[in-house]
Amino acid sequence: MFILVSEVGPRDGLQSVHRTMATDRKLAWIAALAAAGCREIEVGSFVHPKLLPQMADAEAVVRGALAIPGLTVMALAPNLKGVERAIAAGAHKITMPVSASESHSLANIRMTTEEAIAEVGRACALRDASATRPGIEAGISTAFGCTIEGRVDEDRVIRIAVALAGQGADSVGLSDGVGYANPAQVKRLFTRLHAELGDKAGGAHLHNTRGQGLANVVAALDVGVITFDASQGGIGGCPYSPGATGNIVTEDLVWMLEAMGLDTGIDLDGMARARAILAASLPGEPLYGHLPDVGAGKGFSYATRGPAMETAGKAAA
Numbered sequence: 001m002f003i004l005v006s007e008v009g010p011r012d013g014l015q016s017v018h019r020t021m022a023t024d025r026k027l028a029w030i031a032a033l034a035a036a037g038c039r040e041i042e043v044g045s046f047v048h049p050k051l052l053p054q055m056a057d058a059e060a061v062v063r064g065a066l067a068i069p070g071l072t073v074m075a076l077a078p079n080l081k082g083v084e085r086a087i088a089a090g091a092h093k094i095t096m097p098v099s100a101s102e103s104h105s106l107a108n109i110r111m112t113t114e115e116a117i118a119e120v121g122r123a124c125a126l127r128d129a130s131a132t133r134p135g136i137e138a139g140i141s142t143a144f145g146c147t148i149e150g151r152v153d154e155d156r157v158i159r160i161a162v163a164l165a166g167q168g169a170d171s172v173g174l175s176d177g178v179g180y181a182n183p184a185q186v187k188r189l190f191t192r193l194h195a196e197l198g199d200k201a202g203g204a205h206l207h208n209t210r211g212q213g214l215a216n217v218v219a220a221l222d223v224g225v226i227t228f229d230a231s232q233g234g235i236g237g238c239p240y241s242p243g244a245t246g247n248i249v250t251e252d253l254v255w256m257l258e259a260m261g262l263d264t265g266i267d268l269d270g271m272a273r274a275r276a277i278l279a280a281s282l283p284g285e286p287l288y289g290h291l292p293d294v295g296a297g298k299g300f301s302y303a304t305r306g307p308a309m310e311t312a313g314k315a316a317a
């Protein structure tokens with residue numbers, strides 16, 4: 001069985017690092033990740049360059065990444081303007097964040113949740129009118145809790161997911177950017193997401209802020225989730241929580257999935273080569289993960305390799 005590990009380091013990771021990685025270094029890292037077997041990489045964000053100067057070269061990075069054979073090039077766009085830029089640059093897939101928490105939505109993208117849902121609808125109309133017709137994935141952030149509001153109502157999360165699918169999103173995933181999720185909650189919400197959205201139910205974006213990242217992955221696997229975001233070295237900690245670790249670590253995730261007999265198509269030696277490029281490009285930046293320190297271990301073997309699924313974000317049957 002194939003599990004899609006969607007590498008988000010070049011976007012989620014680099015946007016929270018204060019230094020800006022040069023475009024050619026980003027492309028060298030992305031090429032190394034693809035050579036290691038990463039089939040989908042979120043390479044940048046089409047946010048206003050004044051807000052995130054680290055992402056100002058998104059067009060160039062998307063165009064450069066498009067030259068890598070077999071790679072699905074994904075980019076984040078927070079609004080319609082960003083979607084226009086992402087389509088013009090030729091991104092294969094665009095992810096749009098929609099916050100389940102009203103306060104977080106206003107703080108993050110200066111739109112209410114309702115306005116953000118309508119913006120996804122306008123983005124889908126733009127997609128339908130485009131020649132390239134990129135996939136549009138909506139990611140519901142703060143789906144498991146919010147640093148401003150605390151608890152987020154689960155019925156509300158599911159209502160938002162249904163509304164986003166109704167607006168034409170190709171898939172709707174659930175995101176825990178602050179590391180509030182626990183495995184029981186992950187099972188509940190993804191079970192309901194699959195029941196309501198069928199094959200439009202998307203993947204899981206989990207953070208390891210409280211050490212629950214991989215436990216939450218296993219919970220999600222148990223209820224049929226087959227796409228997981230992760231970042232190399234776990235970069236992407238919240239800029240407002242100093243010392244907070246970020247996304248689940250790609251290397252640790254790949255080791256766990258492969259050891260469980262789940263094919264990711266990713267090679268850990270190749271990931272080590274990519275990590276060396278990342279470390280050399282951001283000297284002094286903390287990189288996380290257990291596997292890179294200790295290696296795969298005696299007796300480790302990869303899952304049986306099969307054909308990779310063409311599409312991401314599909315719910316398992």
Ligand code: ZN
Nearest residue numbers: 012177236247
């Ligand atoms: Zn993240």
